[in-house]
Amino acid sequence: xxxxxxxxxxxxxxxxxxxxxxxxxxxxxxxxxxxxxxxxxxxxxxxxxxxxxxxxxxxxxxxxxxxxxxxxxxxxxxxxxxxxxxxxxxxxxxxxxxxxxxxxxxxxxxxxxx
Amino acid sequence: xxxxxxxxxxxxxxxxxxxxxxxxxxxxxxxxxxxxxxxxxxxxxxxxxxxxxxxxxxxxxxxxxxxxxxxxxxxxxxxxxxxxxxxxxxxxxxxxxxxxxxxxxxxxxxxxx
Numbered sequence: 001x002x003x004x005x006x007x008x009x010x011x012x013x014x015x016x017x018x019x020x021x022x023x024x025x026x027x028x029x030x031x032x033x034x035x036x037x038x039x040x041x042x043x044x045x046x047x048x049x050x051x052x053x054x055x056x057x058x059x060x061x062x063x064x065x066x067x068x069x070x071x072x073x074x075x076x077x078x079x080x081x082x083x084x085x086x087x088x089x090x091x092x093x094x095x096x097x098x099x100x101x102x103x104x105x106x107x108x109x110x111x112x113x114x
Numbered sequence: 115x116x117x118x119x120x121x122x123x124x125x126x127x128x129x130x131x132x133x134x135x136x137x138x139x140x141x142x143x144x145x146x147x148x149x150x151x152x153x154x155x156x157x158x159x160x161x162x163x164x165x166x167x168x169x170x171x172x173x174x175x176x177x178x179x180x181x182x183x184x185x186x187x188x189x190x191x192x193x194x195x196x197x198x199x200x201x202x203x204x205x206x207x208x209x210x211x212x213x214x215x216x217x218x219x220x221x222x223x224x225x226x227x
Contacts, residue, residue: 043205043220044157044205046216089156089157101170103159104149104156104157104158107156
């Protein structure tokens with residue numbers, strides 16, 4: 001069964017500090033992995049997308065890594081800001097019979113305190 | 115350009131009633147997805163449309179749920195005989211193709227009393 005596990009479930013940090021969120025998956029066959037940011041009451045917004053051959057991808061203060069061998073990904077947030085407070089969702093896309101069905105993690109809830 | 119829009123933004127209904135939720139995808143996006151997100155839970159895939167191909171309905175939780183999409187335009191998600199456990203935020207997303215980034219709408223918050 002395809003699964004995406006994220007850790008920690010929640011995280012509280014002080015403004016300006018760095019943090020790393022983890023994502024482990026068992027989706028097969030693997031197509032790509034995305035990290036989304038979901039603000040409270042809003043739909044998710046894409047941060048990064050990585051395919052099998054990519055190890056790292058950055059988007060401003062967000063850097064995602066992917067180890068396709070161990071099926072692990074991380075999202076590193078540098079110099080956190082209050083606006084980073086949100087849920088961060090790891091989404092892994094497989095491919096089955098030509099149909100694209102993404103598997104979502106439950107998300108990590110990040111709270112940045114001043 | 116305009117993003118994905120959904121209507122209504124909030125819907126309160128009584129148990130047993132039917133509801134219809136609407137999604138307007140980004141123009142030109144061939145792929146459209148419906149998801150359900152219960153309070154404090156992750157997104158749960160419901161159904162996927164790709165162009166004129168038959169939809170992938172593997173995520174629909176029961177036969178009370180159905181969805182339609184005409185071509186590459188508007189989609190409607192219908193829930194018949196609603197139950198309290200149907201209460202959730204229903205999110206729609208569209209993408210240019212199956213493997214491109216999905217753009218999400220703001221969701222419809224459904225409350226079944």
